[in-house]
Amino acid sequence: MTSPVTASAGTVRDAAPAGSARKAAPAGDVTPSDSASSEPSATAPGILARCRDLVRPSLSAAVGRLHPWPGEMAAYSLGWCEVGGTPADGSFEGKGVRQALAVLCAEAAEAPGESAVAGAVAVELIHTFSLLHDDIMDGDGTRRQRQTVWKAYGTGPAVLAGDALFALAVQTLAETPGPHTAAAVGRLSGTLGGLVHGQAEDLLFAARPWTGPEAVRPDEYRAMAELKTGTLLGCAAALGGLLGGAPARTVAALDRAGRHLGVAFQVIDDLLGIWGDPAVTGKPVHSDLRQRKKTYPVLAALAGDGRRAGELAGLLNSPLGLDDAGAVRAAALVEACGGRTATVAEAGHHLDAARACLRSVPLAPRAAREIDVLLGFLLHRRL
Amino acid sequence: MTSPVTASAGTVRDAAPAGSARKAAPAGDVTPSDSASSEPSATAPGILARCRDLVRPSLSAAVGRLHPWPGEMAAYSLGWCEVGGTPADGSFEGKGVRQALAVLCAEAAEAPGESAVAGAVAVELIHTFSLLHDDIMDGDGTRRQRQTVWKAYGTGPAVLAGDALFALAVQTLAETPGPHTAAAVGRLSGTLGGLVHGQAEDLLFAARPWTGPEAVRPDEYRAMAELKTGTLLGCAAALGGLLGGAPARTVAALDRAGRHLGVAFQVIDDLLGIWGDPAVTGKPVHSDLRQRKKTYPVLAALAGDGRRAGELAGLLNSPLGLDDAGAVRAAALVEACGGRTATVAEAGHHLDAARACLRSVPLAPRAAREIDVLLGFLLHRRL
Numbered sequence: 001m002t003s004p005v006t007a008s009a010g011t012v013r014d015a016a017p018a019g020s021a022r023k024a025a026p027a028g029d030v031t032p033s034d035s036a037s038s039e040p041s042a043t044a045p046g047i048l049a050r051c052r053d054l055v056r057p058s059l060s061a062a063v064g065r066l067h068p069w070p071g072e073m074a075a076y077s078l079g080w081c082e083v084g085g086t087p088a089d090g091s092f093e094g095k096g097v098r099q100a101l102a103v104l105c106a107e108a109a110e111a112p113g114e115s116a117v118a119g120a121v122a123v124e125l126i127h128t129f130s131l132l133h134d135d136i137m138d139g140d141g142t143r144r145q146r147q148t149v150w151k152a153y154g155t156g157p158a159v160l161a162g163d164a165l166f167a168l169a170v171q172t173l174a175e176t177p178g179p180h181t182a183a184a185v186g187r188l189s190g191t192l193g194g195l196v197h198g199q200a201e202d203l204l205f206a207a208r209p210w211t212g213p214e215a216v217r218p219d220e221y222r223a224m225a226e227l228k229t230g231t232l233l234g235c236a237a238a239l240g241g242l243l244g245g246a247p248a249r250t251v252a253a254l255d256r257a258g259r260h261l262g263v264a265f266q267v268i269d270d271l272l273g274i275w276g277d278p279a280v281t282g283k284p285v286h287s288d289l290r291q292r293k294k295t296y297p298v299l300a301a302l303a304g305d306g307r308r309a310g311e312l313a314g315l316l317n318s319p320l321g322l323d324d325a326g327a328v329r330a331a332a333l334v335e336a337c338g339g340r341t342a343t344v345a346e347a348g349h350h351l352d353a354a355r356a357c358l359r360s361v362p363l364a365p366r367a368a369r370e371i372d373v374l375l376g377f378l379l380h381r382r383l
Numbered sequence: 384m385t386s387p388v389t390a391s392a393g394t395v396r397d398a399a400p401a402g403s404a405r406k407a408a409p410a411g412d413v414t415p416s417d418s419a420s421s422e423p424s425a426t427a428p429g430i431l432a433r434c435r436d437l438v439r440p441s442l443s444a445a446v447g448r449l450h451p452w453p454g455e456m457a458a459y460s461l462g463w464c465e466v467g468g469t470p471a472d473g474s475f476e477g478k479g480v481r482q483a484l485a486v487l488c489a490e491a492a493e494a495p496g497e498s499a500v501a502g503a504v505a506v507e508l509i510h511t512f513s514l515l516h517d518d519i520m521d522g523d524g525t526r527r528q529r530q531t532v533w534k535a536y537g538t539g540p541a542v543l544a545g546d547a548l549f550a551l552a553v554q555t556l557a558e559t560p561g562p563h564t565a566a567a568v569g570r571l572s573g574t575l576g577g578l579v580h581g582q583a584e585d586l587l588f589a590a591r592p593w594t595g596p597e598a599v600r601p602d603e604y605r606a607m608a609e610l611k612t613g614t615l616l617g618c619a620a621a622l623g624g625l626l627g628g629a630p631a632r633t634v635a636a637l638d639r640a641g642r643h644l645g646v647a648f649q650v651i652d653d654l655l656g657i658w659g660d661p662a663v664t665g666k667p668v669h670s671d672l673r674q675r676k677k678t679y680p681v682l683a684a685l686a687g688d689g690r691r692a693g694e695l696a697g698l699l700n701s702p703l704g705l706d707d708a709g710a711v712r713a714a715a716l717v718e719a720c721g722g723r724t725a726t727v728a729e730a731g732h733h734l735d736a737a738r739a740c741l742r743s744v745p746l747a748p749r750a751a752r753e754i755d756v757l758l759g760f761l762l763h764r765r766l
Contacts, residue, residue, distance in 0.1 A: 065576075067579065069583050069586075069587060070579065133543075133546060136538070136539060136542050137539035137540075138539075139539070155519070156519060156520035156521075157520075157586070159516050159519050159520055159542055159545075160516075160520060160579065160582060160586065162542075162546075163516060163549070163575075163579050164576075164579040164583070166546070166549060166550075167549075167572065167575035167578070167579050168576060170553055170568075170572040170575065171572040171573060171575065171576050174565075174568050174569045174572040175572070175573075181565060182557075182564060182565040182568070185557050185565070185568050185572075186558060188553075189550065189553040189557040189568075190558075192546075192549075192550035192553065192554065193448075193550045193551060195550070196449075196450065196453060196546050196550050197450045199543060199546075200450040200452050200543060203452075203539065203540070203543065204452060
């Protein structure tokens with residue numbers, strides 16, 4: 001059976017204009033090679049695995065420098081071990097999108113992927129840090145079917161582990177010799193500020209009303225998503241280009257592409273939070289609605305006028321919260337008010353914009369194709 | 384009446400060898416100028432105020448870049464405002480020791496203090512970050528006679544505010560143009576790792592027993608204190624020298640001096656935590672004993688043999704905790720077992736070592752004298 005998520009994500013691809021659709025390889029398929037390469041194009045999982053294999057020794061060595069206690073929490077958070085330090089009993093790792101973007105963008109600058117490894121390590125560490133601290137702030141108790149770090153180890157230790165990862169990211173990048181280190185550290189440090197800004201906005205959204213002049217507008221949500229999710233994806237891409245010796249114009253285009261990818265990814269994540277298959281998302285069906293999270297589909301639905309938007313607002317404003325029937329009704333109303341369609345269109349728009357950024361600068365063809373495969377894949381799958 | 388603390392601290396100065404004692408100006412006094420300067424030497428409060436005035440515009444501008452919400456928490460933590468953002472109703476600022484060390488060490492390298500301002504801002508921001516997150520981890524509800532940030536704003540927001548300060552510190556330093564920026568950022572990033580390592584050790588100490596082979600030894604405590612407190616003071620001094628253009632050997636000596644100062648300061652803080660005047664420390668008398676914190680005086684007392692060390696261990700191991708009489712008895716036992724004397728000697732040793740580091744390299748005489756005044760002052764006063 002096709003899950004609602006797959007259907008939604010399929011719509012994203014279907015909604016992409018013909019120009020970019022032609023360029024995109026179907027996610028997960030092996031496509032015939034084009035004229036620039038004699039090898040078949042890699043699949044997205046293959047690309048992610050190759051980049052992970054390239055980065056892993058340095059990432060592992062970096063985490064190995066931590067004090068053993070925050071080091072164990074970092075390894076748990078990365079999906080490498082269980083509480084207590086025994087090897088992970090299952091696959092709990094993220095896809096490693098950020099490290100892959102860094103490696104591919106160095107290759108797109110005609111440099112070996114190895115040149116981006118310090119940047120790739122830094123962005124993966126920052127990503128892990130931000131998940132860890134965000135889970136504390138959001139009170140989220142599970143991630144990737146396991147307890148979050150604060151739930152498993154306690155809040156204080158989780159704060160410490162996040163700080164350790166944050167410090168390690170900056171240290172790893174700053175200590176890497178090379179002509180671009182200072183610029184790379186500068187870029188990472190700006191990214192950190194953006195991440196915090198986005199998280200602050202996201203937390204403040206929770207306290208704002210669903211309707212009226214103080215309601216969160218879709219454009220405010222978009223700006224938050226760009227900061228919270230896009231900044232680090234943009235940094236990953238830009239650091240890859242920078243460390244690979246790309247000119248400033250190319251680095252800026254890679255950054256913009258990553259930011260658009262971030263917004264697209266965030267709104268797709270919002271679709272998954274309402275209509276995602278619990279077996280894939282690891283969250284109960286309609287979980288974001290039950291938690292009354294301010295997500296793009298709901299904000300887009302409420303931004304419309306009409307009786308059904310009013311009914312949706314009434315449900316969300318109910319002091320009793322949403323029971324099962326209420327959540328089902330709210331999801332139907334979001335869809336009826338166009339929230340789902342608007343979200344798919346928003347993702348498609350940002351995917352197109354990311355591809356336009358990538359086409360605007362000269363990139364090595366094979367790497368550019370792999371980045372494109374990855375973009376398509378990311379918006380069809382749960383990270 | 385002379386408080387026990389003042390008496391202790393007085394002993395530190397009295398215990399310093401004649402060589403360094405001759406160099407040290409009595410804290411808080413205006414002393415006659417020496418031959419290297421026609422102006423009277425500044426007092427420690429005057430030195431701190433001058434450095435604060437120099438750094439404040441940049442520190443204030445940096446904090447002003449934050450998102451308004453973490454920005455308010457940062458300003459509250461810095462003692463500049465109340466909850467809600469109104470100007471502070473009283474004086475809750477720290478002494479600004481780290482910023483002063485940075486400025487003075489640039490001047491010691493014959494550079495204007497202005498050259499160290501970006502470093503001074505970075506170390507003050509990191510200091511504020513570490514107090515903020517440490518208070519969460521330690522569960523401390525008051526600092527400088529006010530609620531701590533997590534107590535006043537909530538744990539999640541306090542995590543965010545710490546992250547914002549951390550990011551801002553790196554960003555401020557990384558964005559400062561100049562020939563020494565990359566080296567300065569590298570040094571700061573190493574410092575961050577050291578701070579986290581020290582905090583991890585300190586938290587783990589709490590779970591270890593008072594006696595037996597697993598007990599925390601005084602040398603382990605010293606190593607923790609150097610990381611937790613000394614690393615950032617060393618970084619402050621070293622960044623000042625570095626940004627002021629000092630040669631590598633001088634920068635290394637300034638770093639070592641700061642680390643020794645950190646250990647000295649930490650053990651004096653431990654004395655204050657047991658015998659400090661509540662009106663000065665803002666904590667109840669014997670508070671560290673009641674909380675059964677693993678502090679240097681207690682660890683030194685327990686490291687000795689004998690009946691009284693055994694009685695002290697028995698009190699500390701009591702499952703009921705310490706009541707008023709128990710705390711008074713424990714304090715008397717720490718003193719009788721030589722814990723207080725050993726702590727004063729330890730502080731004196733590290734103060735001497737810091738001064739020896741400073742004498743080992745050529746420094747501008749006036750700045751060197753002001754650093755020395757500051758060192759003496761810091762070990763006689765509560766920060």
